[in-house]
Amino acid sequence: MSHGWTFITGATGFIGHYVLADLLRRGERCIAMLRNDGARRLPLLRREAAPELVIASDQLRIVDGALPNEWPTWDGTKIDRVVHVAGNTTFRRAGEEPARTNVEGTAQLLAWMDALAIADLTHVSTAYVCGAAPGPAIERIQRTPPQFQNDYEASKWQAEQLVADWAGRGGRRLVVARPAIVTGAYESGRATEFRGFYAVARAVEQLSRSYDERPREQRLQIPLRLRGKADEPNQIVPVDWVARAIARLALDRSASGVFHLAHPRPPSNAEIKRMLETIFDVGGGRFVGDEEIFEASQSAEERAFYGGTQPLAAYFSHSPHFDCSRSLALLGRDAEIPAIDLAYLRRCIDFARARRWGRQMPLHTAETARFGSAYFERFLPANLPNSLVSRVQPVRASIRFVVENHEWLCRFADGRLETVRRDSGAAAGEFGYRTTAAGFWRAISGVVDGEQLFASGEADVFGDIEAALKMSAILREFTREFPCDRGRLEPYLVGA
Ligand SMILES: NC(=O)c1ccc[n+]([C@@H]2O[C@H](COP(=O)([O-])OP(=O)(O)OC[C@H]3O[C@@H](n4cnc5c(N)ncnc54)[C@H](OP(=O)(O)O)[C@@H]3O)[C@@H](O)[C@H]2O)c1
Structure with a gap:
């Protein structure tokens, strides 16, 4: 056990809150850098992931910060090491992400560490930095970029280059932990992200x-x-095992270099x-x-x-073969992953x-209803007639939009919205979309498409699936022509 502080990013994330719990369980004192309402979410996550964990009153500190540019003002507390788990997992470029968080964020983190003379970093990467390269992926920084399968892999590869350059300047310890595809905790199947x-x-x-x-x-x-x-091989690994390995690598001063956190017998x-x-x-x-x-x-x-x-x-x-010899040699018994069998997958799916x-239940159901009405009942009818896509591909369909526990039945004809009925209950629509309040904001923003929302688990379709998927491409075009957010919806709130 060490006696300094461990600074952790991404502690509200799927992997990060398990890593934090593991570090605390090992007696470490941790400072978690959180953004938005992270300070409110973290205790709930920790209680769910590790209900048995009792921590000392001075064992955990929360500071505000966000990648790439918002760093906490420092009071001089000595930080022994940084465990960098935060990351943006968007596969396809959406606005400036995932590069802004993963590449620029990592670059700024390194500069911040240098300013505070912190020389010990555990960086959470991904096993898929190997891209589509043939042959086994080895536990070494790959300096030549492979052919990437998406923007996410490319951003994580670039981040690895940055941390390797940083470590190459000498006097620093670097661990690069590369998990495969992460799934629920082994005994409970518990997960907080439902991608992959x-x-x-x-x-x-x-x-x-x-x-x-x-x-x-x-x-x-x-x-x-x-x-x-x-x-x-199909590489999935339970989150609690991944977190244990990351915490162990972070605290073991003899560990350095790249470690694949993949299943040796997938x-x-x-x-x-x-x-x-x-x-x-x-x-x-x-x-x-x-x-x-x-x-x-x-x-x-x-x-x-x-x-x-x-x-x-x-x-x-x-499906790359991930060489795990370095991690098996270093982690010893900690590298033993339970079998990925039917009972485990069942637990994961039951939990999901x-x-x-x-799709959690709403925190602010009244707000969802107000903004949803403003969008479906006023913003959409006002802007649809001016939309190019609605003129080129005039739609005739009845579509149900379900946001949390509110719904709108929209009847489209000849490029116009003929009628909108709110909370139409069992009223028939040919097909529809269901999402969370957060998914609704992302869907109408114009920067993500339906496919991304479906793949991330933030939205799904029901009814005539084929028609729904076709229509989601048209809706995507509309949201690109008329991107919307809270500010743009304000004028449409009257009477909502
Ligand atoms: N899940 C997998 O299968 C998998 C596999 C291999 C590698 N990884 C890597 O593991 C890491 C964690 O992934 P995850 O699955 O736990 O992701 P996640 O559940 O989406 O969590 C991401 C975490 O990063 C934080 N974060 C994101 N953008 C940020 C920003 N700009 N500034 C500050 N914090 C930010 C999030 O904070 P908020 O809660 O405030 O959003 C959250 O705590 C990532 O680096 C990812 O690349 C994941």
Whole structure:
């Protein structure tokens, strides 16, 4: 045990709050840099993740700050080490992210550490900095950029270059921890983010629901071609194991360099598929090469499945082998990960379902109703007639928009919004979208598309899935033409 302070970023995140709990459990004194209402969220998260944990009154301090530019004013407290977990996990560029947080944020963190003479950094990266490179990924900083599969990987690779340059200046200790795809805690299945593996599981659940009324033989023969190779490894790792390894690496002065936090005996794609089929009582999918799945030849089931999991498609077709020899050698018994088996996946999915795949109940339901009404009942009818996309692709459909526990049934005809009914209950719509209050703001902002919201678990579709996915591309165009936020909605609040 050391007696200095450990400064941690990202402590309200999925991985970060488990890392913080582990550091505290080991008796460390921690300073967590949080933004927004992090100070309110953190105790709730910690109580859920580690209910047994009792900490001393002077063991945890909270300071305000945000990457890249908002740093706490420092009172001179001696910091022994920084554990940098914060990151932006958006796959495709949205505004300045993910580079602003991951690259610029890391650069500013290093400058801040230098100013305070802090020479010990544990940087949380990702195993997927290897991009689409063939062959096993090794536990070493890769100086030549591989071909990246998305902007997120590129930003995390750039951050690794920065921290490696920093460590190369001498007199500093650097650990780069590279987790694979992180899933729920092993015993409870508890998670707070439902991306990655969860987006795939949710797509299977939706397919299974769309077969609810069909005979069992059909449920077991769903015509679905899956991108990927059946016998390739599928790398998912439980969050509590990942956090334990990060905390251990951060505190072990003998550790330095890169460590893959991946499963040494991962299940194959085929095994994961079989487990998901058992859990959702479906069957029929088969693995094929990428080239076999042409847009035009996709079945409705395939379009629905890939519509929701598009940003992840690359991970099915390219499953790198992660060399874990350094982490196995250093972590010893701590490197032992329990098997990823059916019982574990069931616990993860049961938990995700209980949390409605991450869609929490509203904190401010009245506010959701007010802003939702302003948008659907006034902003949309006012701006739709001036929209190019509504003239080029005039829509005729009844669509339900559900935000938290409020809903609006919108009837579109010839590029206009004919009627809007609020809280229409069971009123029929051909299809619809369901999201959280946070998802609503992101959806109308014009910087993210529906696909990203579906993949991150922030929104889902119901009813005629194919029509809903087609329509989400049109809505995306509209939000680009008419981006909206709280300020822009204010004038439409009258009477809401
Ligand atoms: N989850 C995975 O499967 C996975 C796999 C490999 C690597 N990783 C890496 O692990 C790290 C944590 O991921 P996660 O899954 O725990 O993500 P997460 O749940 O989205 O949490 C991200 C954390 O970073 C904070 N954060 C984000 N942007 C920030 C900014 N601009 N300034 C300050 N804080 C900011 C968030 O604060 P708020 O709560 O205030 O938003 C939150 O605490 C990331 O670096 C990610 O690249 C994740």
